[in-house]
Amino acid sequence: MLIREIQPLDAENLICLIKQVEAEAKFMLMESGERKTTTEQQRKQLEHIKQQSNSTIFVAEQEKGKLVGYLIAIGGSVNRTKHSAYLVIGILEEYSGRGIGTSLFQQLEKWAINSNISRLELTVVTQNEAGVALYKKSGFEIEGIKRNSLVIDDEFYNEYFMSKLL
Numbered sequence: 304m305l306i307r308e309i310q311p312l313d314a315e316n317l318i319c320l321i322k323q324v325e326a327e328a329k330f331m332l333m334e335s336g337e338r339k340t341t342t343e344q345q346r347k348q349l350e351h352i353k354q355q356s357n358s359t360i361f362v363a364e365q366e367k368g369k370l371v372g373y374l375i376a377i378g379g380s381v382n383r384t385k386h387s388a389y390l391v392i393g394i395l396e397e398y399s400g401r402g403i404g405t406s407l408f409q410q411l412e413k414w415a416i417n418s419n420i421s422r423l424e425l426t427v428v429t430q431n432e433a434g435v436a437l438y439k440k441s442g443f444e445i446e447g448i449k450r451n452s453l454v455i456d457d458e459f460y461n462e463y464f465m466s467k468l469l
Contacts, residue, residue, distance in 0.1 A: 304371075304403060306410045309360040311353065313370065314346035317362065320370045324393035329455065330428040331393065352377075357385055357418055361410050363394070363403045371398045374407040378420065387422035388415065392434075399433065408441040416469055424466040428453065435463065443467045 309317060318340050326335040340348075352358045357378025362370050372394035379385045390411070394403050415423060426449060427434045443465040451459040 304401075304406065305364040306361055306406050307364060308414075309349055309352075309362050309373075311346050311349045313362065314349055315342040316368070316370045317349070317360070317373065318342055318345040320362075320373060320395070321393060323395060324373075327396040328393070330431045330434065330460075332391075332453070357388060357420055359411075359414055359418075361407050361414070363398070363407060365398075371395045372403045372407060374404075374411050376411055376415070376420075376423070378418075386420060387424060388420050390423055390425040392425075392437075404437045405441065408437075412469065421469050422466060423469065424464070426452070426462040426464055428455075429461045429463055438465050441467070 318338075321340075322335075322338055325331045325333050325338060349360070352360060355378060357376075359376050361374045361376075363372035365371050373392065375391040376388040377391075378388045392404060392407060411423075414420075423443070425438065425443070427438060429435070429448065444467070445463045445465050447464045449462040449464055452462045453460045
């Protein structure tokens with residue numbers, strides 16, 4: 304398994320991966336089929352991210368170039384938040400539980416330290432036990448609860464707001 308930074312040429316594979324993760328996972332922000340991003344839009348977004356010193360995307364690549372996971376870090380856009388990055392992770396269901404999430408976080412943390420990022424943050428549905436366990440294992444702590452922050456299948460869900468200080 305190779306963990307590497309994304310390239311604009313990966314746009315089509317990345318958007319397919321994100322859409323597949325959203326179709327498989329109950330607790331992602333977007334529902335299956337809701338994302339309408341085209342390959343060209345994704346490529347432009349990747350080029351934009353490449354130009355920012357405090358944003359990146361790492362992917363987990365299986366042999367033969369198949370992307371099976373991603374970790375997106377979006378850095379703060381103003382002077383007072385440039386030291387922080389908001390994270391979104393997704394791993395194909397078939398590959399979960401194999402240490403890919405841990406490897407993605409380890410690579411991201413090295414990048415973050417080299418990029419003068421001192422705060423990583425994310426949100427996770429409180430019932431997402433696997434996600435919460437991964438984040439705690441990776442050194443994240445719960446800072447608070449966003450009550451009724453998502454509606455999934457006509458039911459309200461709370462999210463933990465979690466962070467890690469580097």
